[in-house]
Amino acid sequence: VRQRVDRIFAALETEVDAIVLWNASSHLTDSTFKYVSGVTRGGYEGCAAVLRKGLRPTLLVSTLEEESAHTASDSDVVAFQSQPALREILQITLASPRRLGVNADALVLAKANLLRELFDGVELVDVSAAISAARLVKDSDEIERVRHACDITNEVAADIPSMLREGLTEVQLAARIEQAIQSRGGRAAFNTIVCFGKNGSEPHYSPGDVPLRRGDMILVDFGSQWSDYCSDITRMYLFGGASSEQRAMFDVVRQAQASALELMRAGVAGKRVHQRAKEVIDATEFAGRFIHGTGHSIGLDVHDGGGLNDASEIMLAPGMILTVEPGVYVPGAGGVRIEDTVLVTADGPEVLTTVTKDLVEVAV
Numbered sequence: 001v002r003q004r005v006d007r008i009f010a011a012l013e014t015e016v017d018a019i020v021l022w023n024a025s026s027h028l029t030d031s032t033f034k035y036v037s038g039v040t041r042g043g044y045e046g047c048a049a050v051l052r053k054g055l056r057p058t059l060l061v062s063t064l065e066e067e068s069a070h071t072a073s074d075s076d077v078v079a080f081q082s083q084p085a086l087r088e089i090l091q092i093t094l095a096s097p098r099r100l101g102v103n104a105d106a107l108v109l110a111k112a113n114l115l116r117e118l119f120d121g122v123e124l125v126d127v128s129a130a131i132s133a134a135r136l137v138k139d140s141d142e143i144e145r146v147r148h149a150c151d152i153t154n155e156v157a158a159d160i161p162s163m164l165r166e167g168l169t170e171v172q173l174a175a176r177i178e179q180a181i182q183s184r185g186g187r188a189a190f191n192t193i194v195c196f197g198k199n200g201s202e203p204h205y206s207p208g209d210v211p212l213r214r215g216d217m218i219l220v221d222f223g224s225q226w227s228d229y230c231s232d233i234t235r236m237y238l239f240g241g242a243s244s245e246q247r248a249m250f251d252v253v254r255q256a257q258a259s260a261l262e263l264m265r266a267g268v269a270g271k272r273v274h275q276r277a278k279e280v281i282d283a284t285e286f287a288g289r290f291i292h293g294t295g296h297s298i299g300l301d302v303h304d305g306g307g308l309n310d311a312s313e314i315m316l317a318p319g320m321i322l323t324v325e326p327g328v329y330v331p332g333a334g335g336v337r338i339e340d341t342v343l344v345t346a347d348g349p350e351v352l353t354t355v356t357k358d359l360v361e362v363a364v
């Protein structure tokens with residue numbers, strides 16, 4: 001874990017006296033706090049971390065989470081009882097810095113303003129690119145945690161056919177899936193997407209009070225989070241037998257996903273993987289129906305920085321974990337997406353979401 005801070009400083013383009021991570025309220029926390037400390041428990045609302053080159057991180061934590069903070073490896077922990085006390089500790093820890101690195105992707109403006117108030121004349125330098133670059137390549141501890149999160153999703157996906165009943169609603173199926181994740185020691189990494197029939201045409205559809213009918217194609221996109229690390233998977237099911245139209249749509253996506261997966265090798269540009277998936281789909285009757293990027297980096301966050309799309313500047317390297325998830329979407333008819341969480345190794349791609357990706361037809 002100590003090396004994670006070194007990796008951030010090694011990727012910096014501008015020298016800074018220190019980097020300050022400062023969480024706001026619960027959903028506005030920077031998961032980089034967990035990355036640099038390796039803590040395995042706690043939420044760290046309002047807490048801060050000070051990173052300095054060659055030194056162990058200093059975690060400034062609320063007394064509400066002091067015990068959890070001691071699960072951090074190789075960090076100094078200083079507890080505070082109030083935000084004014086935290087500000088004082090920050091001033092003592094940092095003395096009078098000229099340049100402070102901040103993660104512009106995750107620092108709220110109120111905290112940035114407070115830093116300027118606390119440190120007269122300080123220059124705040126955005127170091128988010130260095131943080132992203134460090135986090136993009138996972139170490140062995142991170143890989144094991146993602147692997148475990150994927151094992152949970154594999155087990156839950158294998159159980160989905162047995163959950164299906166005529167009349168079951170999308171929200172009810174989503175709840176069953178999330179309960180199955182929790183009973184295996186994980187929690188939902190994001191709100192589970194369940195689409196019945198034509199609702200599959202919207203990639204980020206929110207499940208509704210829609211009952212399952214015979215002949216519906218079912219798209220389920222979910223992920224589990226285990227020990228703070230995430231997995232992400234999309235699988236397709238058919239309640240009954242597939243029509244030739246449903247089968248054709250599925251087969252195109254299956255082919256596109258297989259072609260993209262082949263390219264998940266060290267040295268290949270992320271952009272190229274996306275182009276390959278798009279080429280396969282655009283050569284069929286579904287041309288133009290693939291309307292999003294092919295994948296995203298995943299780790300502490302579901303969207304962990306960087307991805308596989310036209311604007312991608314990523315060059316694949318061993319230790320990167322990304323999703324590969326092409327799809328086709330036909331408004332009024334439905335959609336298909338197939339998604340795996342994939343580890344790039346020196347020997348090629350390792351698909352971590354190993355459960356079958358066949359279109360599973362459930363007898364009704």
Ligand SMILES: [Mn+2]
Pocket residue numbers: 232233296323325339
């Ligand atoms: Mn995804």
